[in-house]
Amino acid sequence: MDFATFLQISDTALRFATPLLLACLAGLFSERAGIFDIGLEGKMLMAAMSAGAVAAVTGSVWLGLFAAILGSLLFAAVHGLASITFRGNQLIAGVALNFVASGITVLIAESMFGQGGRTPPLEGAARFANIELPLAETLRAIPILGPFYAEVISGHTILVYVALALVPISWWVLFRTRFGLRLRAVGENPASVDTAGVSVVRLRFSAVIIAGVLCGLAGAYMSTGLQAGFGREMTAGRGYIALAALIFAKWRPWQALWATLLFGFLQALALRPDVVESMTRLAIPVPFLDALPYILTVIVLAGFVGKAIPPRAGGEPYVKER
Amino acid sequence: MTKLPTWADVGLVPLISLTLAALVSAGVLLAIGQSPMQALTVMVNGALGSSYAWGYTLYYATSFIFTGLAVTVAFHAGLFNIGGEGQAQLGGLGVALVCLALPWPHWSIALVAAMFGAALFGAAWAAIPAYLQAKRGSHIVITTIMFNYIAAALMIYLLVNVLRPDGQMDPASANFPSGAHLPQFQEIPILQGLFQRFGADGQPRLNAEGLPLYQQVPANVTFFIAILACVLVWVMLWHTRLGYAIRAFGKSEKAAVYAGISPLRIIMIAMLISGALAGLMAINNVMGQAERLVQNSASGAGFIGIAVALMGRNHPLGIFLAAVLFGFLFQGGAALGLETDIPIELRTVVQGLVILFTGALDQMVRMLMGMFFAKKGAT
Numbered sequence: 179m180d181f182a183t184f185l186q187i188s189d190t191a192l193r194f195a196t197p198l199l200l201a202c203l204a205g206l207f208s209e210r211a212g213i214f215d216i217g218l219e220g221k222m223l224m225a226a227m228s229a230g231a232v233a234a235v236t237g238s239v240w241l242g243l244f245a246a247i248l249g250s251l252l253f254a255a256v257h258g259l260a261s262i263t264f265r266g267n268q269l270i271a272g273v274a275l276n277f278v279a280s281g282i283t284v285l286i287a288e289s290m291f292g293q294g295g296r297t298p299p300l301e302g303a304a305r306f307a308n309i310e311l312p313l314a315e316t317l318r319a320i321p322i323l324g325p326f327y328a329e330v331i332s333g334h335t336i337l338v339y340v341a342l343a344l345v346p347i348s349w350w351v352l353f354r355t356r357f358g359l360r361l362r363a364v365g366e367n368p369a370s371v372d373t374a375g376v377s378v379v380r381l382r383f384s385a386v387i388i389a390g391v392l393c394g395l396a397g398a399y400m401s402t403g404l405q406a407g408f409g410r411e412m413t414a415g416r417g418y419i420a421l422a423a424l425i426f427a428k429w430r431p432w433q434a435l436w437a438t439l440l441f442g443f444l445q446a447l448a449l450r451p452d453v454v455e456s457m458t459r460l461a462i463p464v465p466f467l468d469a470l471p472y473i474l475t476v477i478v479l480a481g482f483v484g485k486a487i488p489p490r491a492g493g494e495p496y497v498k499e500r
Numbered sequence: 501m502t503k504l505p506t507w508a509d510v511g512l513v514p515l516i517s518l519t520l521a522a523l524v525s526a527g528v529l530l531a532i533g534q535s536p537m538q539a540l541t542v543m544v545n546g547a548l549g550s551s552y553a554w555g556y557t558l559y560y561a562t563s564f565i566f567t568g569l570a571v572t573v574a575f576h577a578g579l580f581n582i583g584g585e586g587q588a589q590l591g592g593l594g595v596a597l598v599c600l601a602l603p604w605p606h607w608s609i610a611l612v613a614a615m616f617g618a619a620l621f622g623a624a625w626a627a628i629p630a631y632l633q634a635k636r637g638s639h640i641v642i643t644t645i646m647f648n649y650i651a652a653a654l655m656i657y658l659l660v661n662v663l664r665p666d667g668q669m670d671p672a673s674a675n676f677p678s679g680a681h682l683p684q685f686q687e688i689p690i691l692q693g694l695f696q697r698f699g700a701d702g703q704p705r706l707n708a709e710g711l712p713l714y715q716q717v718p719a720n721v722t723f724f725i726a727i728l729a730c731v732l733v734w735v736m737l738w739h740t741r742l743g744y745a746i747r748a749f750g751k752s753e754k755a756a757v758y759a760g761i762s763p764l765r766i767i768m769i770a771m772l773i774s775g776a777l778a779g780l781m782a783i784n785n786v787m788g789q790a791e792r793l794v795q796n797s798a799s800g801a802g803f804i805g806i807a808v809a810l811m812g813r814n815h816p817l818g819i820f821l822a823a824v825l826f827g828f829l830f831q832g833g834a835a836l837g838l839e840t841d842i843p844i845e846l847r848t849v850v851q852g853l854v855i856l857f858t859g860a861l862d863q864m865v866r867m868l869m870g871m872f873f874a875k876k877g878a879t
Contacts, residue, residue: 269641273806278852476650
């Protein structure tokens, strides 16, 4: 692989990693608070459709982004209602919402535009524009780092940089604020938080809402940044890859960044089987590259690369004793 | 919270959940400017209106019985097996390998061998997540999801690179030999009459040799095997030592261990049975209908098994009824896609809503009913 190809693949990898990262951080907040979220996929899909539809109708990507967050929040609210208020099975709620999202996005898009469940192609102000970072062209002359900055780091849409910025922010919120401490405590031992006079229900709902907003960003990026419009099932399992990345990262923000970048890189490589073949001198089948994130996650789950221990109270509804 | 009488808990709760799901679906239809009544009429006609329609409804129901039973057996051991989809695809691989291996002399011999292949491959695909859960504590929900995706990638590879005959364009295996053809409903003597074709004059239509012509439906002998599977699973869960151990383990792992039940053994056995049942679904769709292995052969039936198990309250009789209901939904949804402007995806929405109301919001339904029963008790 020559340097130009490497830059090209890295650039694609960063684009592919962005929705994974946003969804992964969404899962991080939710699961740290003790709410397993299988429904990342559905929330992303709903957000992608809302963004695509509203941006197409209004011509404004910002209104699209707003709609994406609302759409995702609606699903997050149902998930919260089922798993916090009514103490239902969180996993089943997530699975159910994924099915609802998969169907209802097509139903809505079809009834609005009649184009076979897609939204019309977006252009101009209805999409996020690529941002040229300052000094990209000036610094290009610096060997290796210059082109890397100009080609890979610079020239993405705002949501890519938002996603990257959210990594340190998430770390700070979770590990350096009182809210974060309580959020993590509620995922480990909700009774102790309750004893301290803090509402478990409110904390868990805040976590679910944060997850909803982040999935909203992820979905909006799918239909207005990565691609120009919504297509049926366009998230194509990314919510589950994000879930895999979360386990890979052992529920920590910085590791989530590295995990999603790795999985993004694998997705980018799967588009270039010729590069893979020339590098390894082996004809590695594309389906194997597609499956690699899942295989890696199973290996991590099996505990062969350190132990992935989820938050202790994850998945258990909290019953306040009376 | 008021404790509900058993009959209400078993019968009313699923019915109310189903009604709520239907109401929300009707609301969705109204919101996209369609008529729920028209949709229901088309669905009932398309799925239940004729013996031909039933031939499709029961075909889908057969697949859902297997995947529903698969989810149920795992559920009783306290395990949530979302991997039915992958296990059913691998089951399809087992069926294809068996059917293509020999020029089978008679379908009954081929059926027994293919069932063995389907169950073996399905169970094998469930074995790894089961082992990782039992030995390593890896959460089975996550591993089975991952195995669904790995299965899908594996099948694409096998169909494109290995099983595809030379010169064929689409990624699918070769057609199975005619000896492996399972009798469909119109070929079974007792049922045959239901599917006879009639001309406009009301006279039976005949072929060149003067024999009556029949409508072809995909429902096949596997339907009866599915009913048998319901009975066997019922016997296994409630009338054998193993079933007792599985249910005890599912209720309380600690108590089961105290009673001398080995978690490793129960997790492995329950998941192997679960995977085998999911794999057996392939008899119906791969051997009974497509007669070759295609991509995404399970086409979502593995996931519908979750809805069927929840709706059927994890009891084989309930699963049979829920599977027929979902068969109706599936075939009716297809009719909607053909005859109206309502996209076929409506059935995915209904499926999701049924899972939501029966599996996650069931406490809400119980609380509502508890209030009702409490009031009645007070007066």
